[in-house]
Amino acid sequence: MANKASKSFLKDSHLIADLKLCSIRLIDNAKFPWIILIPKRKNITDISELNSKDQMLLMKEIVHCSNLMKKIFKTKKLNVEKIGNIVPQLHIHVIARNKKDSSWPLSVWVVKSKPYVKKNLELIITKLKKHF
Numbered sequence: 001m002a003n004k005a006s007k008s009f010l011k012d013s014h015l016i017a018d019l020k021l022c023s024i025r026l027i028d029n030a031k032f033p034w035i036i037l038i039p040k041r042k043n044i045t046d047i048s049e050l051n052s053k054d055q056m057l058l059m060k061e062i063v064h065c066s067n068l069m070k071k072i073f074k075t076k077k078l079n080v081e082k083i084g085n086i087v088p089q090l091h092i093h094v095i096a097r098n099k100k101d102s103s104w105p106l107s108v109w110v111v112k113s114k115p116y117v118k119k120n121l122e123l124i125i126t127k128l129k130k131h132f
Contacts, residue, residue: 012027013026013027013028014026014028014125016125016129018040019037019061019064019132021054021057021061022038022039022058022061022092023037023038024037024065024128025038026124026125026128028113028116028121029108029113029114029115029116030115030117030121031101031103031108031111031114032095032101033069033073033075033095033096033124034093034094034095034096034108035094035095036091036092037062037065037094038089038090039058039090039091041054041090045088045089046090047082049090058092062080062092065094065132066094069094069096070096072128072131073096075098077097077098078094078097079094079095079097079108080094081095095108
């Protein structure tokens with residue numbers, strides 16, 4: 001990932017792990033436990049552009065990450081989304097939600113993001129890396 005879109009990912013997120021198909025990154029927004037899965041395929045903007053083997057692997061990795069997010073953040077509700085309006089590179093958002101978060105029940109994009117405090121960022125990255 002070396003294009004303009006990937007630089008946005010690098011600037012606003014932190015590497016957690018590499019799975020077989022996707023890199024897993026933590027979005028730097030302390031308001032929500034939020035990761036993105038970025039398939040390690042160049043110039044892919046939509047799931048339909050992946051070959052069928054990668055499509056199935058992507059679904060398995062989404063489910064795997066979703067289960068981990070539910071377990072780690074003790075939630076029953078996730079938002080799993082593929083949007084790509086601003087960053088065209090294919091990426092899937094997995095966001096742990098709860099009724100007490102700052103934009104419930106609306107989208108996470110309706111509130112201004114809040115970067116993690118350095119100490120908390122280090123703690124959450126360590127926690128995620130332990131499970132991933």
